[in-house]
Amino acid sequence: MPARPAASLDRLDRQEIQCPWAGSDSIRTMRVGGGLRVTGWNDGDRTIERSVAGMYLCMRTHGDVVMSDDGTDVRAVGADSWLLLESREDQTRRLVITEGPGGIEYEWSVDDVRRTFDAEARQWHDLMLGIMHGYQEVMEIRGEESTLRGRISGHRGHVSGLRGRMSGYRGHVSGLRGRMSGYRGHVSGLRGRMSGYRGHVSGLRGLISSYRGRISSLNAAMRLAARAETRAALEADLQELESRMRQTEEEIAAYDLAGKLQEVEEQIAAYDAEGKIREVEQQIEDYDASGKVAAIEAEIEAYDLEGKTREIERLIVELDTDRRIEEIEDSLEDEIAALRRLAGSTG
Structure with a gap:
């Protein structure tokens, strides 16, 4: 899928597009084991975090985000909605996915420097979604047991x-x-x-x-x-x-x-x-x-x-x-x- 410029981000509040480590009084966190944290936000956002292999991984969705059945791709994003993927190790890699006039848009950055959403970024995107989808399944299993x-x-x-x-x-x-x-x-x-x-x-x-x-x-x-x-x-x-x-x-x-x-x-x-x-x-x-x-x-x-x-x-x-x-x-x-x-x- 060709990357489109993230023009729709211009109408969004970039300060709100953050993972919980940025700090927020509205965070409510539940630890579900194995370093996995599922975080509920008062505005309805959902965040999954995981510390693994020296990396800190985060996926946060805001509004209406439609995923593929296997959770490894974004099919659609509603108006004023977005999905954030972020990893931190030596560098911070960050991808914000929104819906623009021409379809799904991607804003890709490394250490806050904007970069082209190229094949390597796509590979990072696919791996992050696959990993976070797996951890979401873990969350759901834990949730079933908790229920x-x-x-x-x-x-x-x-x-x-x-x-x-x-x-x-x-x-x-x-x-x-x-x-x-x-x-x-x-x-x-x-x-x-x-x-x-x-x-x-x-x-x-x-x-x-x-x-x-x-x-x-x-x-x-x-x-x-x-x-x-x-x-x-x-x-x-x-x-x-x-x-x-x-x-x-x-x-x-x-x-x-x-x-x-x-x-x-x-x-x-x-x-x-x-x-x-x-x-x-x-x-x-x-x-x-x-x-x-x-x-x-x-x-x-x-x-x-x-x-x-x-x-x-x-x-x-x-x-x-x-x-x-x-x-x-x-x-x-x-x-x-x-x-x-x-x-x-x-x-």
Whole structure:
């Protein structure tokens, strides 16, 4: 095919016609093994890169580029579309293919110096397309395996989601049971308050008992006292203790233990914890978590995750990714060697 001047490049943004090594924030790269990188660009471009035999190879397509069935020739290029081939070693060889008014056009350069697209450039073109087509097949095989493994992950994720729903059902019931515990805890707190009231009064009554014991001892001592001064001192102590005992008895009366207990009992009755608990128990029964869980367990069993996984793993084995890729890469060795010799013969 005779080379036509790349006039159509004049209307394209040459800054955009770059391989990813030129740097771009829009690059998203996936490494697929063996030094091969398949790079997706936000604008829809597709790039395949490969480091091999000391060379860095790149093919990038933009827009509509129609290749031959074997991927070794460009049949058509859409408007504002292009295909870039580039190799880097001691020199940078670069070919931009576009569609012009007269058909497919080629811009060929070595180290950014424009050259005629001659027979040697055509040979480089053929070798690059053949090699990059092989690596595209590698990418597609890897992609098939990745898709299959993704299906396994999807099935597992589906089952995991179902199990999550079961956990949600159980969690909902656990929350309702927690609410019942809260009701019981509230009543327990109120009853604890009653115990506090009783404890306070019990302490005061214990103090009265202590006063009575000491008063009894003082009365006995007074009966035995011979001296008037001693009896007077004992009498003063006795009066002090009796005064304290009366104050404590008045404090007990003013504390109104019965009233406080009655008030809390009324709060407990008004709170109606048992009624609230019965209502929640009915909610639990109506919610039927056991039934929901059983239904999902049946769905999981019917889904047959293990069976689906085994089938996909069988397909992965049949895909035989490593062997097929090894065969492709072995088949490219002669073309890679020829490309390297060609690179060494041009200057």
